[in-house]
Amino acid sequence: MVTANSELTYNSKIEGDIIVTRADAAINWVRTNSMWPMPMGLACCAIELMASAASRFDIARFGAEVMRFSPRQADCMIVAGTVTYKMAPVVRRIYDQMAAPKWVIAMGACASSGGMYRSYATLQGVDRIVPVDVYVSGCPPRPEALLDALMKLQAKVKREPAASQLLHP
Amino acid sequence: MTTDVDLTTAVSQQFPSALPRASLDCPAFNSSAAEVAAVLKYLRDAQGFDFLTDLTAIDWTAEKSPRFTVIWHLYSSEQHRYVRVAADCTSATEPVMPSVTGLWAGADWHERECYDMFGIIFTGHPDLRRILMWDGYPYFPLRKEFPLAGLPAALPDAEISAETGAGVIAAPMAGGPFVATPGQPMSAAEPRAKDEAWNEHSEKTV
Numbered sequence: 001m002v003t004a005n006s007e008l009t010y011n012s013k014i015e016g017d018i019i020v021t022r023a024d025a026a027i028n029w030v031r032t033n034s035m036w037p038m039p040m041g042l043a044c045c046a047i048e049l050m051a052s053a054a055s056r057f058d059i060a061r062f063g064a065e066v067m068r069f070s071p072r073q074a075d076c077m078i079v080a081g082t083v084t085y086k087m088a089p090v091v092r093r094i095y096d097q098m099a100a101p102k103w104v105i106a107m108g109a110c111a112s113s114g115g116m117y118r119s120y121a122t123l124q125g126v127d128r129i130v131p132v133d134v135y136v137s138g139c140p141p142r143p144e145a146l147l148d149a150l151m152k153l154q155a156k157v158k159r160e161p162a163a164s165q166l167l168h169p
Numbered sequence: 170m171t172t173d174v175d176l177t178t179a180v181s182q183q184f185p186s187a188l189p190r191a192s193l194d195c196p197a198f199n200s201s202a203a204e205v206a207a208v209l210k211y212l213r214d215a216q217g218f219d220f221l222t223d224l225t226a227i228d229w230t231a232e233k234s235p236r237f238t239v240i241w242h243l244y245s246s247e248q249h250r251y252v253r254v255a256a257d258c259t260s261a262t263e264p265v266m267p268s269v270t271g272l273w274a275g276a277d278w279h280e281r282e283c284y285d286m287f288g289i290i291f292t293g294h295p296d297l298r299r300i301l302m303w304d305g306y307p308y309f310p311l312r313k314e315f316p317l318a319g320l321p322a323a324l325p326d327a328e329i330s331a332e333t334g335a336g337v338i339a340a341p342m343a344g345g346p347f348v349a350t351p352g353q354p355m356s357a358a359e360p361r362a363k364d365e366a367w368n369e370h371s372e373k374t375v
């Protein structure tokens with residue numbers, strides 16, 4: 001198929017085996033398409049997180065199916081559920097153990113804001129202890145909403161100045 | 170099988186101070202902190218109430234005396250029936266009750282929860298620590314003077330609070346608590362704040 005701008009992109013007849021790109025684009029391409037989640041399943045939202053990973057919704061389509069229960073191997077913490085004050089330091093410690101670059105999705109009303117638990121026992125939003133990249137509304141959010149959040153996060157990662165962050169951390 | 174009347178008679182013969190307690194369902198008795206362990210042992214050994222289904226407490230508010238009442242619900246797996254026993258704590262400031270972990274091992278966590286929420290000390294408990302809140306939490310959340318939104322306190326982990334600057338805060342209620350109005354169609358009865366005139370950003374004026 002001939003597209004209008006085919007001559008502007010890679011043409012093996014002209015350029016041989018060389019592909020020219022920007023370091024940012026290449027690094028971000030790698031990062032976005034293999035984002036291993038740390039499933040921080042703390043309450044009912046975790047059930048929807050599991051559904052997102054299962055066959056019907058299949059988060060593997062977006063390269064995020066490898067749920068890692070070791071923070072060392074994870075890129076993206078999905079906080080799915082109610083974060084109690086007793087659990088909050090543990091969430092933060094696991095976040096600290098993840099290797100950079102790392103991102104956080106706050107899934108559901110509880111993780112985003114404390115949700116309906118305006119109570120003495122619940123942390124009023126996980127962003128009080130870890131930096132959150134994407135918030136997902138819903139109680140619980142449908143798996144599609146989590147997939148949308150993942151796509152939003154991927155779009156965000158694609159805009160990051162990855163190379164300069166690597167050179168000047 | 171002994172009837173409820175038999176049970177009431179038997180208990181009041183054995184323990185003249187254990188008076189029947191008003192109850193809408195199963196037989197119930199009011200006992201005292203000093204005697205309740207013996208009453209419970211009698212119910213278990215002589216009346217076949219082999220299972221402790223629940224152990225909880227009531228806070229009648231700080232103005233009332235006695236302030237705290239501890240409640241035990243027992244079940245007999247042979248007779249398939251329940252009995253309820255209640256006993257007041259003598260002190261309102263340092264409520265104390267004998268532990269029944271020696272009678273039912275399952276009382277262990279119930280008593281820990283009761284201690285965690287009401288601050289009732291169960292004497293003779295093998296390991297009376299908080300169970301839901303963390304060690305070092307300064308309040309007893311189910312006491313009546315404790316607000317639902319909570320009171321400021323330190324996070325369980327000092328290192329994390331130092332790093333994040335976060336702590337336990339009084340939860341923003343924003344006109345809440347969010348309650349459903351009874352007797353309405355479902356659409357109108359949806360839980361919402363009773364007073365939506367204020368929230369975190371604009372303070373309550375009156």
Ligand code: SF4
Nearest residue numbers: 044045108110139140
């Ligand atoms: S947002 Fe709703 S579904 Fe999710 S953890 Fe909270 S209460 Fe459960």
